Amino acid sequence: MLVLGIDTSCDDTAIGVSxxxxxxxxxxxxxxxxxxxxxxxxxIASREHLMAIDRVLELALEEAKINLExxxxxxxxxxxxxxxxxxxxxxxxxxxxxxxxxxxxxxxHLEGHIQASLASxxxxxxxxxxxxxxxxxxxxxxxxxxxxxxxVGATKDDAAGEAFDKVARLLELGFPGGPAISNAAxxxxxxGYPFSVPMQGxxxxxxxxxxxxxxxxxxxxxxxxxxxxxxxxxxxxxxxRVVIESLVNTTTRAAKHLCRDTxxxxxxxxxxxxxxxxxxxxxxxxxxxxxxxxxxxxxxNGAMIALAGFVRAARGDVPDSFVAGVExxxxxxxx
Ligand code: KG4
Ligand code: ZN
Numbered sequence: 001m002l003v004l005g006i007d008t009s010c011d012d013t014a015i016g017v018s019x020x021x022x023x024x025x026x027x028x029x030x031x032x033x034x035x036x037x038x039x040x041x042x043x044i045a046s047r048e049h050l051m052a053i054d055r056v057l058e059l060a061l062e063e064a065k066i067n068l069e070x071x072x073x074x075x076x077x078x079x080x081x082x083x084x085x086x087x088x089x090x091x092x093x094x095x096x097x098x099x100x101x102x103x104x105x106x107x108x109h110l111e112g113h114i115q116a117s118l119a120s121x122x123x124x125x126x127x128x129x130x131x132x133x134x135x136x137x138x139x140x141x142x143x144x145x146x147x148x149x150x151x152v153g154a155t156k157d158d159a160a161g162e163a164f165d166k167v168a169r170l171l172e173l174g175f176p177g178g179p180a181i182s183n184a185a186x187x188x189x190x191x192g193y194p195f196s197v198p199m200q201g202x203x204x205x206x207x208x209x210x211x212x213x214x215x216x217x218x219x220x221x222x223x224x225x226x227x228x229x230x231x232x233x234x235x236x237x238x239x240x241r242v243v244i245e246s247l248v249n250t251t252t253r254a255a256k257h258l259c260r261d262t263x264x265x266x267x268x269x270x271x272x273x274x275x276x277x278x279x280x281x282x283x284x285x286x287x288x289x290x291x292x293x294x295x296x297x298x299x300x301n302g303a304m305i306a307l308a309g310f311v312r313a314a315r316g317d318v319p320d321s322f323v324a325g326v327e328x329x330x331x332x333x334x335x
């Protein structure tokens with residue numbers, strides 16, 4: 001089964017193709033015009049999607065060595081995301097599917113992130129615990145069976161990726177902040193600044209990153225006044241350490257509570273090498289396993305939507321209607 005997956009939920013125009021549960025192409029056109037604003041400008045994002053999408057489709061088909069007519073299923077992100085951005089990819093996909101009479105699936109962006117791990121293990125099957133950690137989400141789901149997502153915990157304020165982006169901005173490291181902080185952290189001391197681990201000692205499985213963001217702001221201000229010795233690299237390393245601790249501690253507590261021995265970690269922040277290493281160390285102690293999507297499938301991409309579309313088609317889900325609209329605030333909690 002050949003599935004074309006399209007995601008334009010934020011600032012990347014992304015189209016990928018899967019043959020069954022294997023990715024055969026993954027093209028992402030990243031928009032650079034937002035850099036000057038230090039964040040994504042919605043109006044610019046939708047205009048750039050419009051300009052890029054035809055060419056991205058051509059490249060995705062070329063890389064997969066197929067023609068559009070060969071595709072069996074078209075899957076596109078319906079939400080959540082920026083309304084104007086979603087509209088471009090979703091209506092493009094709907095029109096293609098209608099014109100070519102292909103099966104059409106309206107996809108949830110987070111289902112795409114979660115199923116991206118199929119590219120690391122094609123036999124991945126529930127039950128498992130899924131942590132989606134990106135610029136817009138820090139959500140923990142229990143996945144007891146295919147297509148069932150039970151929300152176990154979520155951020156009470158900022159997403160972890162958003163905190164990376166904001167702290168990178170404070171440290172003048174550029175945008176997006178995740179890769180910049182992780183590079184600076186390699187040169188810093190993880191104990192260089194005494195931040196505390198967010199939500200430590202709590203009973204539930206929620207996250208919170210506005211406090212650590214503020215603590216980093218105070219550290220940067222104190223440094224500017226010459227009151228602390230810590231370097232930018234030390235602040236980055238110390239910030240990254242406590243964010244990772246909170247993600248790993250809360251997720252592993254939830255895994256114990258729900259008796260899950262497989263953890264799937266995905267979303268942009270899952271690209272972070274230090275996070276991967278910490279998860280692997282902790283999980284090895286419990287004889288559990290942790291899965292991450294391969295590099296290239298962590299941040300937003302179309303291949304993950306193709307994989308999630310394949311899962312829906314393979315289990316015989318009824319295709320969605322060609323008149324479905326976008327859902328910018330769509331919650332993923334079914335079952
Ligand atoms: O999944 P994604 O591409 O978009 C959303 O759906 O949000 O995630 C983007 C986020 C940004 O906040 C970015 O700073 C973060 O993922 N990110 C990272 C790394 N690479 C990207 N965070 C930490 N470490 C990284 N290496
Ligand atoms: Zn995403």
